[in-house]
Amino acid sequence: MSSNAKQPEAEFQDTPHDREELGFATRTIHHGFDPAAFSNAVQPPVFLTSTYGFASVAANEAEAALGGRLYAREHNPTTEILERRLANIEGAEAGLVVASGMAAFGALTLSLLSQGDELIVHRTLYSNTVAMVEQALPRFGIKVVPVDLAEPANLDAAITERTRLVYFETPVNPLSAVLDIAAITERAHAHGVQVAVDSTFASPALQRPIEHGADIVLHSLTKYINGHGDALSGALLGDAETLHKLHETGLRYITGAAISPLASFLILRGLKTLTLRMERHSASALAVARMLEEHPAVAWVSYPFLDSHPGHAIARKQMSNGSGMLAFGLHAGFEGARRMMDRLGLITRAVSLGDADSLICHPASLTRARQPIRKDAHMVEGVGEDLIRLSVGLENQEDVIADLRQAIEAS
Structure with a gap:
């Protein structure tokens, strides 16, 4: 593979800023970006390209075989810095950033659930998520089961052999109710079911659901993480295997909901003051x-x-x-x-x-x-x-x- 094809990998090797002993605020400013790899630019550049060129046909083939950068819907250097930084501060192995919070929920459910599967949700959700679970998912043969998760024991009767995912917000929109992540996760995991938590109301600065047992965290980055009301985006954060699936199915061909590189830049900027x-x-x-x-x-x-x-x-x-x-x-x-x-x-x-x-x-x-x-x-x-x-x-x-x-x- 030519040096051109290797370049993206070199850009994202661990940097001096990626040490885990660094504090949370320090990592929101520095993690995942080494100015030396980008002409010593202190701020991450905005890569406004829709595709990537290669030095040769062989280099193009090698990049494709490794799942590397071919097209900007799936890969963008600015967005990848944001994904690495968000995963780090959330305590996740990997991250996926998409065009909106609803795009994140769509990528999550349509990638991990199939016809005949069941999704358990808390009875109170963000209104557009409600529309998704009441109208869209049932059209594809996915059964949605609302449960009052304020009492985690209610999960025991709701989970069946077809249950694949438990999803809830905490704090809950718009009530600001609080659900017990650890208690819900413990019961779901006892049945072999994954748990996804929308932590938008808190942000990673105040709450990190993975530390309490959750498998996947969803954020509307539009809200606190960006913090300035000038960019839409959503994120999914979790283990590397699940996030690879969400990227390769949810983003690549189910939703195609790629975020603008400029929006990624704005959110990186907002993240520094989180x-x-x-x-x-x-x-x-x-x-x-x-x-x-x-x-x-x-x-x-x-x-x-x-x-x-x-x-x-x-x-x-x-x-x-x-x-x-x-x-x-x-x-x-x-x-x-x-x-x-x-x-x-x-x-x-x-x-x-x-x-x-x-x-x-x-x-x-x-x-x-x-x-x-x-x-x-x-x-x-x-x-x-x-x-x-x-x-x-x-x-x-x-x-x-x-x-x-x-x-x-x-x-």
């Missing part, structure tokens, strides 16, 4: 949650690091901090939520989460708005019409609190 951002998000969200809990107009608050949270002990066990996500409801219910949100001056009314900006949404209003064009639109189980989801950003916490307070009291 530790600092999650500390700030968490501190501010806890202060906001405490204010809301004490306010007479607020009926309930769900935030993992509040002592009143039902999953507080589990959150303390598997998370190093509470993240920036919380949910709450007003005594005034559905209409009160709408009035309060319209009076906000600083916090942005928007979907998504994990941005530097504080973002707030009212799922029940969105669901009602969608129903004329999406007849199947409905609230996910456990989500009431009063629920307000708040992603606390990086503003001064007293400004966020003041905006919420005036909006609640004026309504």
Whole structure:
């Protein structure tokens, strides 16, 4: 094989920055990239190429035989740096980065499940994941079994000889409920079933499900890992064998959902400040949650690091901090939520989460708005019409609190 064909392999040999004894924040900045291999550029270059050339036919054949770089849907140097770095900080052997969080879920399920297989999911999931498991997967003969995984023992009755995967989020979108990763995984593994955890609400800075027994971790990189609201992406992280299958089937020919190299660059940039951002998000969200809990107009608050949270002990066990996500409801219910949100001056009314900006949404209003064009639109189980989801950003916490307070009291 020519030197040209060997070059990608040489770029990704271990670097001085890849030592495991380095701290988490250091690895978010340095792991998987050696400037010396890229003309000493301090920032990873953006490789805007759709294909790769070769010095000879033999070199092309050799690269193909080794599964190397032929086409940019499957391989891109910028994206590969991101995959290596994410796998490292998550404690995984390998990673796959794709175009969105939903692309990651699609690649996961359509690569690992076949007709006749069964997938167990927690009864509450992100709304578009709900659409996938209710509408898309059954079309392909995959049975989806919703289970209340807040009680891990419920798995024992739900798992059958056809169960191939257990999937859940923690913290759960949009309730900020917390599920016990270790307890669920222990029961699933006792039946020989793999476990995949969506850890988007926490990020690897606060929670690493593989350390608690999970096999695969999913992230919407759009959220906290990128952190700036300017790029879409998703990631799957786990053992090398499973990730190879997800790459060679899910990305290569099932979804083809390749991420833009520029998006990979933006997420690498955002990743460098993840530790600092999650500390700030968490501190501010806890202060906001405490204010809301004490306010007479607020009926309930769900935030993992509040002592009143039902999953507080589990959150303390598997998370190093509470993240920036919380949910709450007003005594005034559905209409009160709408009035309060319209009076906000600083916090942005928007979907998504994990941005530097504080973002707030009212799922029940969105669901009602969608129903004329999406007849199947409905609230996910456990989500009431009063629920307000708040992603606390990086503003001064007293400004966020003041905006919420005036909006609640004026309504």
